[in-house]
Amino acid sequence: MSDRELDLQYRELIDSAPDGFVVVGPDGAIILVNIQAETMFGYPRSELLGQQVELLIPHRFRAKHPQHVSKYAHEPRTRPMGSGLELMGRRRDATEFPVEISLSPIRTSKGVFVSAAIRDVSDRKRIEAEARRANAFLLSAVDSIQDAFVLYDEEDRIVLVNSTFREMLGRTLQGPIVGRLFTELVDRSIADNVFDLGDETPAEFRARWCAYHQLPNGALEVRTRTGRVLRIVDRPTAEHGTVSVMLDMTEERLRADELRRARETAEAASAAKSEFLASMSHELRTPLNAVLGFAQLLQRDKKQPLSERQLERIEHVLRGGEHLLKLIDEVLDLSRIEAGGVTISAEPVTLPDVLHEVMTTLEPMAQRAGVSVAVSVLPTSLAPVIADRTRLAQILMNFGSNAIKYNRSGGHVRFEVTRGSESVRITVVDDGIGIPPDKRAKIFEPFHRAGQETGPIQGTGIGLAISKRLAELMKGRVGFESEAAKGSAFWVEVPVDQVGAAMPTAPHVETSADSTLVTAVPRHKVVYVEDNPSNIAFMRELMADLPGIELLTAPTAEIGIELVRAHHPELVIMDINLPGMSGFDAAKQLAGLPETKSIPIIALTAAAFVRDQARAQDVGFYRYLTKPVKVDELTAVLEEILGKS
Numbered sequence: 001m002s003d004r005e006l007d008l009q010y011r012e013l014i015d016s017a018p019d020g021f022v023v024v025g026p027d028g029a030i031i032l033v034n035i036q037a038e039t040m041f042g043y044p045r046s047e048l049l050g051q052q053v054e055l056l057i058p059h060r061f062r063a064k065h066p067q068h069v070s071k072y073a074h075e076p077r078t079r080p081m082g083s084g085l086e087l088m089g090r091r092r093d094a095t096e097f098p099v100e101i102s103l104s105p106i107r108t109s110k111g112v113f114v115s116a117a118i119r120d121v122s123d124r125k126r127i128e129a130e131a132r133r134a135n136a137f138l139l140s141a142v143d144s145i146q147d148a149f150v151l152y153d154e155e156d157r158i159v160l161v162n163s164t165f166r167e168m169l170g171r172t173l174q175g176p177i178v179g180r181l182f183t184e185l186v187d188r189s190i191a192d193n194v195f196d197l198g199d200e201t202p203a204e205f206r207a208r209w210c211a212y213h214q215l216p217n218g219a220l221e222v223r224t225r226t227g228r229v230l231r232i233v234d235r236p237t238a239e240h241g242t243v244s245v246m247l248d249m250t251e252e253r254l255r256a257d258e259l260r261r262a263r264e265t266a267e268a269a270s271a272a273k274s275e276f277l278a279s280m281s282h283e284l285r286t287p288l289n290a291v292l293g294f295a296q297l298l299q300r301d302k303k304q305p306l307s308e309r310q311l312e313r314i315e316h317v318l319r320g321g322e323h324l325l326k327l328i329d330e331v332l333d334l335s336r337i338e339a340g341g342v343t344i345s346a347e348p349v350t351l352p353d354v355l356h357e358v359m360t361t362l363e364p365m366a367q368r369a370g371v372s373v374a375v376s377v378l379p380t381s382l383a384p385v386i387a388d389r390t391r392l393a394q395i396l397m398n399f400g401s402n403a404i405k406y407n408r409s410g411g412h413v414r415f416e417v418t419r420g421s422e423s424v425r426i427t428v429v430d431d432g433i434g435i436p437p438d439k440r441a442k443i444f445e446p447f448h449r450a451g452q453e454t455g456p457i458q459g460t461g462i463g464l465a466i467s468k469r470l471a472e473l474m475k476g477r478v479g480f481e482s483e484a485a486k487g488s489a490f491w492v493e494v495p496v497d498q499v500g501a502a503m504p505t506a507p508h509v510e511t512s513a514d515s516t517l518v519t520a521v522p523r524h525k526v527v528y529v530e531d532n533p534s535n536i537a538f539m540r541e542l543m544a545d546l547p548g549i550e551l552l553t554a555p556t557a558e559i560g561i562e563l564v565r566a567h568h569p570e571l572v573i574m575d576i577n578l579p580g581m582s583g584f585d586a587a588k589q590l591a592g593l594p595e596t597k598s599i600p601i602i603a604l605t606a607a608a609f610v611r612d613q614a615r616a617q618d619v620g621f622y623r624y625l626t627k628p629v630k631v632d633e634l635t636a637v638l639e640e641i642l643g644k645s
């Protein structure tokens with residue numbers, strides 16, 4: 001091979017190298033470059049050969065370069081150039097780029113030549129910078145997590161923590177944190193008394209934490225000595241490490257405690273309110289019982305009839321007392337509904353029955369007001385509705401009594417029933433005074449009397465509010481239409497009993513409720529168990545007006561039972577709240593004795609609670625009457641029972 005051929009072969013060899021090659025002679029002049037060096041620096045070979053190598057270096061580094069060259073000449077060996085320095089190359093167009101240079105000496109007879117392998121590391125530097133930026137980004141993200149964060153590697157050594165972790169547990173580790181084992185962290189924090197172990201021994205606490213860390217499920221809750229509550233949540237990472245977050249739950253826990261306490265206080269207050277209302281109702285009803293009872297007796301006294309003026313005054317007493325009683329009942333009812341204390345029993349209810357009951361109750365009021373009340377012909381095949389019978393009757397009674405009240409003498413009230421596919425609507429239509437448009441908006445809100453506040457018609461403004469809430473409790477709704485001076489139509493809709501059999505039409509519902517008491521002479525014994533003397537006095541007076549009744553009274557349930565066993569009366573009237581044994585228990589005892597079990601017992605109590613009524617039904621009272629006694633109601637029951645015997 002000729003020298004020239006050899007030369008060419010070397011040339012090809014260095015041209016095929018991936019790096020740039022520049023060979024510099026002892027005088028610092030470039031004597032050889034390869035293609036990569038040409039492209040890298042942007043010079044054609046011809047412009048480089050013979051030039052000082054400083055041409056390829058940025059100006060600011062040029063002055064010092066000859067020193068480096070001569071230093072290299074003294075200890076020439078293959079090594080990277082400028083270790084630890086950022087080396088830069090300078091292109092022909094004066095732009096700079098980062099380079100890595102490896103130097104090798106070539107010893108010749110003309111001195112030491114230096115071959116420099118040059119690599120453009122712009123891309124690598126850029127990627128490194130990007131990776132650094134991404135890393136910084138991640139670190140600052142982790143650091144901005146307010147909760148403590150720690151990442152463990154496969155060997156359970158700490159790889160990464162944030163500053164909250166450093167503050168919380170970093171100190172206990174002493175020295176560098178990264179690289180420390182999870183178990184070291186546990187042991188040191190236990191030794192440093194970081195945690196409040198409660199009832200646990202340090203070994204138990206350690207075992208619990210380690211077990212959770214090994215197989216994390218849910219969260220682990222720990223308390224620090226400083227009273228903070230930490231929730232530790234560990235999760236395995238895809239790289240078989242573990243990421244652990246320690247959330248400070250102290251505030252949440254405090255808030256939850258506060259909420260719980262507030263709820264308990266509110267519940268206690270609500271219970272106290274119910275209790276207060278119950279006892280207030282009882283306390284108010286008992287004296288009202290005497291007021292209304294004696295007023296009624298005076299009014300009906302046939303032996304010493306009252307004068308016109310006295311009757312008029314008694315009428316005022318009765319009206320005032322009744323109003324007060326209604327107010328007590330309604331406020332109590334509304335507050336119970338609002339406190340969620342009213343349970344609705346949804347069961348199939350046949351409308352004709354309910355309507356009959358409502359009509360019977362409304363009739364006396366209608367008669368007094370000179371208003372006629374009727375039920376329109378009911379639709380054929382009227383299915384039962386799903387409702388609470390008592391509560392549905394209460395709504396209809398309310399609409400009905402309003403229709404009579406807000407009417408005029410000679411007015412008409414009609415109950416109409418229309419059937420939809422899902423529900424049945426009962427409308428109470430009147431031709432009374434109607435409601436002016438500007439008074440209609442709040443009519444279903446409590447204490448809104450739609451302009452009647454100052455009028456002569458008594459009311460509380462609560463009835464419609466109760467009706468609406470009750471209807472909603474029964475999955476129904478209420479509404480109305482009205483025209484001032486023409487009349488109103490209030491309606492309630494309740495769901496139809498889909499499975500209920502079709503009902504035959506009730507063509508007409510009787511509206512008469514005349515109560516003529518039995519006048520037969522045989523003596524009827526009635527035992528009245530009651531501890532309140534004024535109630536006993538009232539009952540005596542009432543019974544004295546009724547021929548043929550002998551009243552025996554007992555102040556306690558125990559005496560009452562004895563009295564009943566001894567006299568075998570036709571009827572027992574039983575107060576419920578008695579000293580010692582309650583009326584409920586007494587009634588149960590009587591029902592259990594063969595000689596007394598068939599004697600009807602009427603419960604008479606001031607406690608107008610649904611729960612009591614439900615209990616009364618269980619006990620099997622013949623009737624459950626509330627005080628104040630409505631004379632008509634009581635005499636009707638007496639007639640019913642005594643009339644039979």
Ligand code: ADP
Nearest residue numbers: 402403406434449450452459460461462463464
């Ligand atoms: P109140 O005890 O005052 O009757 P309600 O809640 O039953 O209370 O009724 C609220 C108000 O609605 C009444 O005060 C009355 O102004 C008006 N109202 C209710 N029903 C009728 C009706 N049928 N005709 C005219 N006004 C009525």
